Amino acid sequence: MLFVNAGVKNDDRETIADVSTEEFTRVMVTNALSPLRVIETFKDRVSPSGTIAVMSSGQGSLTNNTNGNYEVYRGSKAALNMFMRQLCRPSSGCAHTAVDGAGLGANRYGAGSA
Numbered sequence: 001m002l003f004v005n006a007g008v009k010n011d012d013r014e015t016i017a018d019v020s021t022e023e024f025t026r027v028m029v030t031n032a033l034s035p036l037r038v039i040e041t042f043k044d045r046v047s048p049s050g051t052i053a054v055m056s057s058g059q060g061s062l063t064n065n066t067n068g069n070y071e072v073y074r075g076s077k078a079a080l081n082m083f084m085r086q087l088c089r090p091s092s093g094c095a096h097t098a099v100d101g102a103g104l105g106a107n108r109y110g111a112g113s114a
């Protein structure tokens, strides 16, 4: 299994309207781009029946965002979810599972048995 857990958030009080470009970039690069780069670097070390997973968040759900808040962080995890979906499209035959329990969320994909 390859599991990418690293992630950051910005100040909770900081909205998309007042976040600096540097801080927005830090959160997006760390949470959305870097996990995919880690996967690209290490995916060949995972066996075909293994699992590659990233730590997402329930905050990344469009459906569940009924109260706003944490918008920069939410955007970064929503982007991560999209990139993982792109990596493992339902039509490609690999399993794709979004998990969100006890405050933890993960997107998981694997070849066949994940």
Ligand SMILES: NC(=O)c1ccc[n+]([C@@H]2O[C@H](COP(=O)([O-])OP(=O)(O)OC[C@H]3O[C@@H](n4cnc5c(N)ncnc54)[C@H](OP(=O)(O)O)[C@@H]3O)[C@@H](O)[C@H]2O)c1
Pocket: 005, 006, 007, 008, 030, 055, 056, 057, 058, 103, 104, 105
């Ligand atoms: N806490 C929650 O309620 C919650 C809920 C849902 C999802 N999550 C997600 O779960 C994951 C872990 O969250 P946490 O609450 O455990 O956060 P945390 O205590 O702040 O830990 C974050 C970890 O990510 C590492 N990290 C951050 N930026 C990095 C970078 N650029 N390169 C390498 N490592 C980096 C940190 O390393 P250093 O210690 O070296 O800085 C630290 O080990 C994150 O993806 C977060 O979004 C958390």
